[in-house]
Amino acid sequence: MQEARMTAMQRKLKIKWSDFVLALKLIDRAQIWIAICLLPLAIFMLLPLVYLFNHAFKPLHELFKFPPTFIVREPTTGNFSELFAMTESTIVPVSRYVFNSVVVTLLSSVAMVITGAMCAYPLSKHPFPGSKLVLGLIMLSLLFATEAIAIPRFIVIQSLGIMNTYLGHVLPLVAMPVGVFLLKQFMDQVPNELLEAAKIDGAKEFKIFLRIVMPIVTPAIATISILAFQSAWGNIETSTLFMQEDSMKTLPFYMSTLTAGLSNSVARQGAAAAGALIMFLPSLLIFLIFQRKVITTMAHSGIK
């Protein structure tokens, strides 16, 4: 009997395999064309990255060449050593800013994703009284220009007494309406029957959320994680407005002080270029890791 099953499975596999080959042959040519046609555009779009990488390794005389050379001619690591040497004489070392940034970014992006997902789930699946109102408010807040609420926010932070604390960095970032909205849109696609079935099997809400909904919306989670990381890592606002002590400020703020008001001077331009690359690398890494996650989960998600 086992043998019979084996052969059945083998047959199945064989059919699947030949289908796969056929599909590959059909798509192959189209794929190559797409890849070739998109290549110039892709290269053009990648220019800023190429520029960032090359710029950081340029010696001083190349930094100021005009028209600028995109590709570095005589690469040097001098810019990086200059960047780290600069803070040796100051009270706050660069490592402190890095530490602050890492703590703040990790805490806030994890909090953003978790609270966002938890909020999106009932909005999508439970028609609780007031859910329309909550969703409307979140959508409306997407549209509000944040420039206009800087001062009221400052007053709120001040009256909460969380200035110069990590909470002052993290809490204002946690409410990310974009995340809730995107996650809600993805959760709308999760079939209700699946949740009903789990409920009949005796799963509690929290288990349904964790075991069924979350795995299906992993692509959305990955996308939001990229965005959350980017917004937290590059955030200057909380450092400028809510932190008065230098030791509590973050790396992007320090980077902005390197170039602000110095745009015409020669000094520190190399360090700023190196700093820009250091600021950028984590975003790039996070993007690559999570985008890959999006693609692999797509390939394996069987529930639909």
Add this chain to the structure above:
Amino acid sequence: MSGAPARPVNRKPGISERMNFLLKEMWKYRLSYLFILPFMAMFIVFILIPVVSGVLLSFTYFNAFDFPSWRGWLNYQNLFSQDIIFLQHVLPNSFKFAVFVGPVGYILAFLLAWLIAQLPNTMRTWYALAMYAPSLSAGIAMTVVWTVMFTGDRSGYINSFLLKWGIIEKPVLFLLDKDFLLNIMIIVSIWSSMGIGFLAILAGILNVDRQLYEAGRIDGISSRLQEVWYITIPMMKPQMMFAAIMAIVHTIKSGGIGVQLSGTNPTPNYAGQLLIDHINDYGFIRFELGYASAISIVVLLMCYALSKFFGYLFAPKEDE
């Protein structure tokens, strides 16, 4: 529901009865409220309260130092009757900018996402990275790359090409000329508009079940175009909606491009002045925060109307 007492059908329930029913409903969904609590607490404290106070500020004169003084509708009246810069430059600029950047960026995002979704896995990540790169580098390189391209003397790339080919006699001051600035801003914005909306669409397209295409093929779908129209787009309505709203938000909220490119705020002859630049101009250069708040309320209302319009546009097809 079986436990609820049978109510006469033709009698409207009284207020206390309705309150009772609402409270019961709310108790039934107590877990849902617990789920949204952490986010909503932060949302109310750091977004809702500031926004509401922003609305209140828009009715006052406030210079950030003295206590705001009540002005009623005066800010709004001034905005629509006195503010010549707003009416002559900012509004038409923003309108033109939005009309070009919004739809083009949106369609391009869908097109590119669909093309990239057709590629094999490893290639896909790299192409996605390439398209997302301008948003990823978040303006660090944006101005550097583009200002270099459009620099106003013969050292700028575009100028030197045009000179070499004999199309122009002398270099054009692209970034300071009011005929060029807005158009260049539109190009740059489209270039950097493959942001979160693009990623959402890409995830959405990949999320569509492959079996549906098989089924479609059996039902007589023959070309890729038909596949897109009959399967992909209907299946990913939620993501399309998200991307549409993000496109609106991106176009209306993007400001500062003209300022960055031309290097001055206000931009030369107000050629590249957008709504957000106008808010920044009044809010953080002239410190008329009440007036700036009024402008942002108007911006909010415009965004709201637009997103409603898009919702209306997308909604009827949802039932099909």
